[in-house]
Amino acid sequence: MVTAVAHTNIALIKYWGKRDANLIIPYTGSLSLTLDQFYTETSVNFDQNLDRDEVSIDDQSAANNSWQRVHDFLEIVREKSGAHLNAKVVSRNHVPTAAGLASSASAFAALAAAASKAAGMNLNNQELSRLAxxxxxxxxxxxFGGFVEWQRGTDDADSYAVPIDTPHLSDIRVVALTIEKHQKPISSRRGMALSVTTSPYYPTWVKVVESDLQSIKSAINQDDFTRFGTISELNAMRMHALTLSSDPDFLYFNGSTLDAMNEVKRLRHSGIECYYTIDAGPNVKVICQTKNVKEITTTFSKLFGPDKVIVAQPGPGIKYL
Ligand code: PMV
Known part of the structure; x- marks a missing residue:
């Protein structure tokens, strides 16, 4: 049995749209920060006594659609490794209960690491990234830990993530506001497909991400938090403009999302530097530096309640237990 731990990540330059839905090759690169607070621990054991894959998530037998996704992934591992046995998968998400942050990112990174090793493969991190x-x-x-860039590539062999090894912006903090824990009504998979095929702005998004990526990497290089935050917030809004301009249109924000966005702007205008980013759901992540964490958590604790505010810092890459 092999156990692996992977932390979740928040994209600052978003991935939104697949060029190849089967191999999951994106139209654009993206850039993220791995977070220390949220992670998944997954154990995999290939066992000749099983007559089908067994999957438990957070101590419950996986629902049909989750089982299918894990099974499909294990099929890829079996095909690559030559292993043919069924597997027992036990996965636990360490995400504060109210968070609504349960993440396929940490889940599939941990599964890729545990399953490939359990199947006898000895993948390096680049190969693991391709598999995940x-x-x-x-x-x-x-x-990978810290800042990470997914180089979009053009096929299975060259589409993978690489760590951005830098001492810069190390006092960055992400204040996660866990406004809503319910599942998103439109999965990122479906949302991306809609935006790619129906938003008239999609071709512009592809171009703009190229320049957003260059800008954020040079901001990281120059240790320039203001540029870093500004471009992160802009890029998130550009992504959400794709949902509004799809046919049919859809929106991941709710009223509290807008309240949080306004509050971030108010704080910023009052001299507390912070920026927001939002993924395919209503929760808001506030990007800031250590010196302002206290003021920001106090403000949002008053607005949403202290249990809804979680402070994260840069987290580590994949680990085996
Ligand atoms: O990896 P998926 O299919 O869950 O897509 C993630 C999409 C976003 O979180 C909105 C953006 C990103 O780059 O993580």
Whole structure:
């Protein structure tokens, strides 16, 4: 039995749209920060006594659709490794209960690491990143700690994440506001497909991400938090503009999302520097530096309640237990 731990990541330059839905090759690169607070621990054991894959998630037998996704992923591992046995998978998400942050990124990164090793493969991190990508695109970034870039590539061999090794912006903090724990009504998979095929702005998004990626990497290089935060917030809003311009249109924000966004702007205008980013759901992550964490958590604790505010810092890459 092999056990692996992977942390979740938050994209600052978003991945939104697949060029190849089967291999999960994106139209654009993306850039993320791995977070220390949220992680998945997964054990895998290939066992000749099983007549089908067994999957338990958070101490419950996996629902049909989750079982199918894990099974499909294990099929890829069996095909690559030559292993043919069924597997027992036990996965636990260490995400504060109210968080609504349960992440396919940490889940598939941990599964890729545990399953490949249990099947006798000895993959390096680049190969692991490629494998994790097949489960969920953003999972390829959770193989590494700190800042990570997913280089979009053009096929299975060259689409993987690489760590950005830098001492810069190390006092960055992400204040996660866990506004809503319910599942998103439109999965990122379905949302991306809609935006790619129906948003008239999609071709512009592809171009703009290229320049957003260059800008954020040079901001990291120059240790420039203001540029870093500004471009992160802009890029998130550009992604959400794709949902609004799809046919049919859809929106991941709710009223509290807008309240949080306004509060971030108010704080910023009052001299507390912070920026927001939002994924495929209503929860808001506030990007800031250590010096402002106290003021920001106090403000949002008053607005949403202290149990809804979680402070994260840069987290580590994949680990085996
Ligand atoms: O990896 P997926 O299919 O869950 O897609 C992730 C999409 C976003 O979280 C919205 C953006 C990103 O780059 O993580």
């Amino acid at each position: 990508r097949r489960g969920s695109g953003s999972a390829c970034r959770s193989i």
